[in-house]
Amino acid sequence: MEKRRKRILLSLTIPAFLLIFMFMIVPLGNALRVSFFKWNGYSQKMKFIGLDNYLSIFSDKVFRTSTLNTFVYGFGSTLLQNIFGLSAAIFVNKQFKGRNVIRLILYMPIMISGVIMGAIQYYIFNFDNGVLNNLLNLFGIESIYWMKTGVRSVLIITLINSWQAMGFCMLIYLAGLQNIPKMYKEAALLDGAKKRQIFFQVELPLLMPAITTAVITNLIGGLKLYDIIVTLTNGGPNRKSLSLSYYISLLYFSDEKAGYSAAVGVALFLIIFVVAVPINQYLRSKEVEY
Amino acid sequence: MKKRIGMKQVTAMCLTACTVLASASGAAASEAADFGGKTIEIATYLSGETLAAYKEVIAGFEGETGVTVTLDEYGDDYESTMKTRMAANDLPDIFETHGWSLIRYKEYLTDLSGEAWAADLNKAALGVIQDTDGALYTLMTTGSCLGTAVNMDVCEAAGVDPWAIETWEDFNAACDKIKEAGYVPVANYFTSAGALANANGSWLSYEGEMFNDNEAMLNGTWDWENFRTILDYLQTWFDNGYLYEDCGTIKQADVIERCAKNECAFVVGIGTSFQAAVVAQNPDVTMGMIPICASQADGARFCGIGEGASFGIWKDTEEMEVCKAFLSYVAENADGINVAAGEISTLPSETTKSYGMNMMEEMESHYPEVFYDNLWDRKYMPSGMWGIFQNAAGMFCEDQSDDTKQEVIDYLKENYVDLYEAAQEE
Amino acid sequence: MEKKRAMLHTKKAGVGVYVVAAFLVLLYLLPIYVLVNQSFRYLTDLSPRLYLPEQVTLDNYLSAFTNSALWNGFKNSTIHVVEVCALEIILGGLAAYGLARAGGRLSSALRTFNICVMMIPSLSLLVGTYSLMVRFGMINKIWALSLQAAALGMSGTMFFYTSFIISIPKELDEAAAIDGAGVLGTFFRIILPQLKPITVTRLIMIAVGTWNSFAMPTYLLTDGSKATVIMVVRKAFYTAAGSVQNVPLACAMCAVALLPVIVLYIVLQRYIIEGQLDSVSK
Numbered sequence: 001m002e003k004r005r006k007r008i009l010l011s012l013t014i015p016a017f018l019l020i021f022m023f024m025i026v027p028l029g030n031a032l033r034v035s036f037f038k039w040n041g042y043s044q045k046m047k048f049i050g051l052d053n054y055l056s057i058f059s060d061k062v063f064r065t066s067t068l069n070t071f072v073y074g075f076g077s078t079l080l081q082n083i084f085g086l087s088a089a090i091f092v093n094k095q096f097k098g099r100n101v102i103r104l105i106l107y108m109p110i111m112i113s114g115v116i117m118g119a120i121q122y123y124i125f126n127f128d129n130g131v132l133n134n135l136l137n138l139f140g141i142e143s144i145y146w147m148k149t150g151v152r153s154v155l156i157i158t159l160i161n162s163w164q165a166m167g168f169c170m171l172i173y174l175a176g177l178q179n180i181p182k183m184y185k186e187a188a189l190l191d192g193a194k195k196r197q198i199f200f201q202v203e204l205p206l207l208m209p210a211i212t213t214a215v216i217t218n219l220i221g222g223l224k225l226y227d228i229i230v231t232l233t234n235g236g237p238n239r240k241s242l243s244l245s246y247y248i249s250l251l252y253f254s255d256e257k258a259g260y261s262a263a264v265g266v267a268l269f270l271i272i273f274v275v276a277v278p279i280n281q282y283l284r285s286k287e288v289e290y
Numbered sequence: 291m292k293k294r295i296g297m298k299q300v301t302a303m304c305l306t307a308c309t310v311l312a313s314a315s316g317a318a319a320s321e322a323a324d325f326g327g328k329t330i331e332i333a334t335y336l337s338g339e340t341l342a343a344y345k346e347v348i349a350g351f352e353g354e355t356g357v358t359v360t361l362d363e364y365g366d367d368y369e370s371t372m373k374t375r376m377a378a379n380d381l382p383d384i385f386e387t388h389g390w391s392l393i394r395y396k397e398y399l400t401d402l403s404g405e406a407w408a409a410d411l412n413k414a415a416l417g418v419i420q421d422t423d424g425a426l427y428t429l430m431t432t433g434s435c436l437g438t439a440v441n442m443d444v445c446e447a448a449g450v451d452p453w454a455i456e457t458w459e460d461f462n463a464a465c466d467k468i469k470e471a472g473y474v475p476v477a478n479y480f481t482s483a484g485a486l487a488n489a490n491g492s493w494l495s496y497e498g499e500m501f502n503d504n505e506a507m508l509n510g511t512w513d514w515e516n517f518r519t520i521l522d523y524l525q526t527w528f529d530n531g532y533l534y535e536d537c538g539t540i541k542q543a544d545v546i547e548r549c550a551k552n553e554c555a556f557v558v559g560i561g562t563s564f565q566a567a568v569v570a571q572n573p574d575v576t577m578g579m580i581p582i583c584a585s586q587a588d589g590a591r592f593c594g595i596g597e598g599a600s601f602g603i604w605k606d607t608e609e610m611e612v613c614k615a616f617l618s619y620v621a622e623n624a625d626g627i628n629v630a631a632g633e634i635s636t637l638p639s640e641t642t643k644s645y646g647m648n649m650m651e652e653m654e655s656h657y658p659e660v661f662y663d664n665l666w667d668r669k670y671m672p673s674g675m676w677g678i679f680q681n682a683a684g685m686f687c688e689d690q691s692d693d694t695k696q697e698v699i700d701y702l703k704e705n706y707v708d709l710y711e712a713a714q715e716e
Numbered sequence: 717m718e719k720k721r722a723m724l725h726t727k728k729a730g731v732g733v734y735v736v737a738a739f740l741v742l743l744y745l746l747p748i749y750v751l752v753n754q755s756f757r758y759l760t761d762l763s764p765r766l767y768l769p770e771q772v773t774l775d776n777y778l779s780a781f782t783n784s785a786l787w788n789g790f791k792n793s794t795i796h797v798v799e800v801c802a803l804e805i806i807l808g809g810l811a812a813y814g815l816a817r818a819g820g821r822l823s824s825a826l827r828t829f830n831i832c833v834m835m836i837p838s839l840s841l842l843v844g845t846y847s848l849m850v851r852f853g854m855i856n857k858i859w860a861l862s863l864q865a866a867a868l869g870m871s872g873t874m875f876f877y878t879s880f881i882i883s884i885p886k887e888l889d890e891a892a893a894i895d896g897a898g899v900l901g902t903f904f905r906i907i908l909p910q911l912k913p914i915t916v917t918r919l920i921m922i923a924v925g926t927w928n929s930f931a932m933p934t935y936l937l938t939d940g941s942k943a944t945v946i947m948v949v950r951k952a953f954y955t956a957a958g959s960v961q962n963v964p965l966a967c968a969m970c971a972v973a974l975l976p977v978i979v980l981y982i983v984l985q986r987y988i989i990e991g992q993l994d995s996v997s998k
Contacts, residue, residue: 249842
């Protein structure tokens, strides 16, 4: 009986996994196959070259930068979003008039597509007539070439991405804060704990489930970052602000190296796998039941 | 292989031929009428005004024949989208060949040399799109003329006479003066391959120039070491401070804006649509065009002629007759497209003198011996090199040390060999 | 005395709070300001973008409103969003129930597998996906894109539901089973009502994500009449050769495209924000 039930339960997962199989696993297998070939992406001819594409990865500087950037986008955004999000949550959790409006405004950018946000932000950060430079000029400061170097572009992209998606973290933490039973805090206060102690020893552990959700969601979003780069920097200068996702699409469409692109895709898959699994396990083990 | 066409002759030819054709066009159009209910798919990268003009032509065709046209506007994503469609061997019935009718799209296209309009195309067009065996894979309605864009107002303010610039030495002397006057001399942007892939042709490929490497480029044996000369010269732009500080990140739209604000003087290796765009943003600016300089007094002062709005037919289309009728219709009604594009005309039906045509004629009056050829990369480089040049431009812009130069040359060479081999296997 | 000091303290903090609040509002509405500001400009207006236009024009909005591609884009996006939501919620919800309750090694392995799948960047699958979809004639079909998008988002939805269902006491299921309810019966009668609030949240998340997606629709919907609204707006910002980039017009189109999203956001804020809050705090 129990077995039959279990079988039925598992069979419920079939349609979903079938869809995943068809549209994710099969393409992944196909990409794996292509990665052993030299192929320009559209010709009918493919040339088998074994592991050459994978070997090329090791001497590819752009791959190295893009990987580093992907980590910055992933971990940097996660860190910033959690810090900003938590601060914003604590702020919005205060009792003041209009806090709901503030909450509404802080969450709004999430509703806007990354491609469009990148296109608009371009006019804030660009040198000529960019809003940021207009502001500087207002105070008599010379205009700045904001996105002149790769490092700066990467930081600006990380910042904008964190700015845009921060509202998600904010809500998660807000929920967490509102969800902590008052009596825990009161009990701690009675025991003579200080505010800071209460935060780190009572509130933070109880926020752990919220943090798990926030970190995982942010990390996935950050490591996959693509849209905003397309319209903001186009990966430049000198391909220094690419994410691996974007590099893969450029290799395929612009450089006509579909085989190599597929190999980089497989590498990206492995990198994310290595990063995601332990983090997930670590965070799950840290969750506090209450 | 080489052509020297006087553009005056071309224009004259256009004008005479158009009067002849004006009467013939009415008859041709009435023949193609019984396509009611059929549908064709057309892909385009055109945008803005040019697209609007193209849409008008399409609407006219639909009205006259009853054909339904689905128009795919791919814009900036045109190349990548077309590559995915080539990968799938599922192409639109008609698509734009944007300079690649011979080296990239040929195997997917129908030979159109038998069409009535094929005989009407002027030499400038044929020089670019005709294959060695006489085959013709695309209807070229406008041509881009690529040279050096000049902001005449800035030159005047700096006391520079752009028409007197003949060699790169003259060019640099002019730049020094412009810089002294407080302007930015060269507004080239290295997010595009233009500076590397288009401007340099004159040093490498033509008679009377430093190298005459055409043959070797085309048969895959070219010695890329000669490319170092180009990089060495471009380095003077950086060393002398001719360029914008952020030339590695700006896009064409930014340069257009800066030029419209009279900040900068030259953009080397760019089509006349650039000047048209500048004037659209600020009608008070006077723009001009000079050829790409020669390395010595009697060298080749070069202008590239490229495919503008050009339309080819997929060889496996199910509606070949409809497609051919459509191209005939476009050939007769392309004037609006040409005017909007601000480029040079290629067909006798194009009677309005476009902005680009005027600009080119003005240039010709100052440089009667200008040397025309296909865009350098479209003629001498294998398909796929444009993107590679773009990456190389980014590399070089970041750092002009000898090491980087070597790196750029190695990178270009490696990809050239790869892409050349791939093209031979086709 | 003590009370008074406390009151003074809160008052002082109050001013600070409003300064911070004002700063946040400016910081978060700046892009909207830039967008709207530019949308009222003439193409020739090159004055600093921080300041108001030299001269205000409504021409851009006139062209944007009469742009049939934009309206068609709204239609296509709506169809796409509805399809993806339906697929993900129904299939993902059922599967999550299975995963959460089946127990044992297999379901735990599937959950780990699911999290890995969730991490796959869709772009790395582009080549493979595209050729697959061509082979089955699934290019330029919105339903096919919806299947693909649902597959991509499915793992996230499953993860979301699974972690929630696990927190629903198993005793509820067991009680239902004792009452003779089957697996599906239990799901629909016991679990689903509990899932209602988080389903609303998840729906909104999926809808927003799908509405805003860009890369895959661009490559899989190559037929112009199938373009989504985001694709249409992105096209307006194109800088393709041979034309002037009309930024004011692009901004007007962008504003028109964003308007319904923002209006819906404000109207549905209770569900979006409160829902999100509830779903996390459960």
